[in-house]
Amino acid sequence: MQNDGANADDDGRQAPPPDAWNFAPNEALLRLSALSVRAVLGKVKSGIMADNPTIADSRPVIPLGHGDPSAFPCFSTAPEAVSAVAAALLSGRHNSYSSGVGLEPARRAVARHLSEDLPCELSPDDVFLTGGCSQAIEVVCSALARPGANLLLPRPGYRFYEARAGFNGMEARYFGLLPERGWEVDLEAVEAIADGNTVAMVIVNPGNPCGNVYTYDHLAKVAETARKLGIFVIADEVYAHLTFGKNGFVPMGVFGSVAPVLTLGSISKRWVVPGWRLGWIVTNDPNGVFQRTKLLASIKSYLYVTSSPATFIQAALPELLENTKKEFFDKTIDILRQTADICWEKLQGINGITCPSKPEGSMFVMVKLDLSCLQDIEDDMDFCCRLAKEELVVVLPGCAVGYKNWLRVTFAIGPSSLKDGLDRLKSFCLRHSKSKKVI
Numbered sequence: 001m002q003n004d005g006a007n008a009d010d011d012g013r014q015a016p017p018p019d020a021w022n023f024a025p026n027e028a029l030l031r032l033s034a035l036s037v038r039a040v041l042g043k044v045k046s047g048i049m050a051d052n053p054t055i056a057d058s059r060p061v062i063p064l065g066h067g068d069p070s071a072f073p074c075f076s077t078a079p080e081a082v083s084a085v086a087a088a089l090l091s092g093r094h095n096s097y098s099s100g101v102g103l104e105p106a107r108r109a110v111a112r113h114l115s116e117d118l119p120c121e122l123s124p125d126d127v128f129l130t131g132g133c134s135q136a137i138e139v140v141c142s143a144l145a146r147p148g149a150n151l152l153l154p155r156p157g158y159r160f161y162e163a164r165a166g167f168n169g170m171e172a173r174y175f176g177l178l179p180e181r182g183w184e185v186d187l188e189a190v191e192a193i194a195d196g197n198t199v200a201m202v203i204v205n206p207g208n209p210c211g212n213v214y215t216y217d218h219l220a221k222v223a224e225t226a227r228k229l230g231i232f233v234i235a236d237e238v239y240a241h242l243t244f245g246k247n248g249f250v251p252m253g254v255f256g257s258v259a260p261v262l263t264l265g266s267i268s269k270r271w272v273v274p275g276w277r278l279g280w281i282v283t284n285d286p287n288g289v290f291q292r293t294k295l296l297a298s299i300k301s302y303l304y305v306t307s308s309p310a311t312f313i314q315a316a317l318p319e320l321l322e323n324t325k326k327e328f329f330d331k332t333i334d335i336l337r338q339t340a341d342i343c344w345e346k347l348q349g350i351n352g353i354t355c356p357s358k359p360e361g362s363m364f365v366m367v368k369l370d371l372s373c374l375q376d377i378e379d380d381m382d383f384c385c386r387l388a389k390e391e392l393v394v395v396l397p398g399c400a401v402g403y404k405n406w407l408r409v410t411f412a413i414g415p416s417s418l419k420d421g422l423d424r425l426k427s428f429c430l431r432h433s434k435s436k437k438v439i
C-alpha cells in the first residue's frame, strides 16, 4: 500500500515507533502445534528437502504417515457421490447460508443412514452437521468445557481431542489401551482416573492409531463403566464400517440407553473425500439426559457462533448417503484388506520392529520400535526423520499419538507403493541394525 502521508505530520515526518507494540500471539496456540499430526509430519518431511539438494534420488516419496488415500486411483470416491455434489451445485438452489445446525433434509438423511445399525430410530433433531469430524470434536469440546471439567482420552490416541480440550481450558486425562488385548480400553484405568469433574470419555472405533475394532461385549462394558461413573461416551466413528477382520462394526449408539452417547462421524474416510468437509454430531440418548443437562443447548449455541459446512455439500448429502452403491464400499474394503495383509506380512520380517496385532479396521497399525536392536537411533522422531531422509518414506512417530518409541503406519495407499515403502523400511532397519555388525 502506498503511504499517502495520512499518518505523517505537516513536515511529512512520521511518529516514532512505540517502545513496544501492544499485540502478542496467543501463546496457548503456539504450544498446540506440537499436538498436530500435520505439524509433526511437516518436521519429518523437512529433512527430505533440506538434505538432498543435488543427489539424484529420483524415487517417489512414499506417504505412510497420514491417512488420506484420496490421491491414489484405487481409492477414488464413489461416482454417485460426485454426481450428488455436481447436481446440488448445478441446480443453483444452494448458494445461500445454511442454518446453524444444518439443513433439515441432510440431518434427516444422516438420521436415517445411522438408524440402519441402531435399535431405535434417530430423528433429524438428534443430528448436527459440522465441517468434518474435526469440527465436531471442536464443537463438543467447546460445549463441555466448564471450569474444572476433565475429559478422559485413550492413549495412544488422536491428539486433536487433547488440543481442543486444552485450548478450551479443559483438563485431559489418559487411560491406556491394552496392546496385548487388541487395544481394548483399560476400564480399570478409566475408573481410577475419573472423579466428580469428569464429564465424558472418548473412544475411537474403528481405531486410529491402532486399527482395532471393538466387539459388542467390550462396548457394553465401556457403557456400563460410563454409567457407573455418571459420564457419557463420545464415540468417534469416523472409520465406521471400514472393517476387514473378524469383528464387524458395532456403533456405540446401540448402548445409548445404558449411558448417553455422542457419536461423531463424517464422510471423509468412508467416502475418501476428506477435503469435502462434512461431518456430524449425533445424540444417542433415548433417556433425554443431554436435554436435561443442557448439553444440547450448549452444542446449539456453539454452532450459532461458528461457521457451517458449505450449503451445496449439505444439499448433496441425502443423495450421497442413499445412492452410493454397495460395490463402492465393497471395493474399498477389499483394497484395505489386501493392503492390511501386505503391511502385516512385510512388517513381520523387519529387524527392530514388532507389531502386536494385525489391523482389522481403519487405515493404521501401531508398530513398536526396539531401539536396542538399532544403531545410532535416538528415538521415534529420530527414526522417522532419518527414514524420510534416507529412504523417502514418511511414517508418523508415536510421539504424535502419545506413544513414544512406537510408529503409526498407514496401509491405505496403492498396493505397489505400499510394498515399495515397506521394502525401503526394511532396508533402512537392516542398514541401522546392530546385529549386522556382529555377524
Ligand SMILES: *Cc1c(COP(=O)(O)O)cnc(C)c1O
Residues within 6 Å of the ligand: 131, 132, 133, 134, 135, 158, 204, 208, 236, 238, 265, 266, 267, 268, 269, 274, 278, 279
Ligand atoms: C480423520 C479423523 C478425524 C477427522 O475427520 P474429518 O472428517 O476429516 O475432519 C477425526 N477423528 C479421527 C480419529 C480421525 O482419524
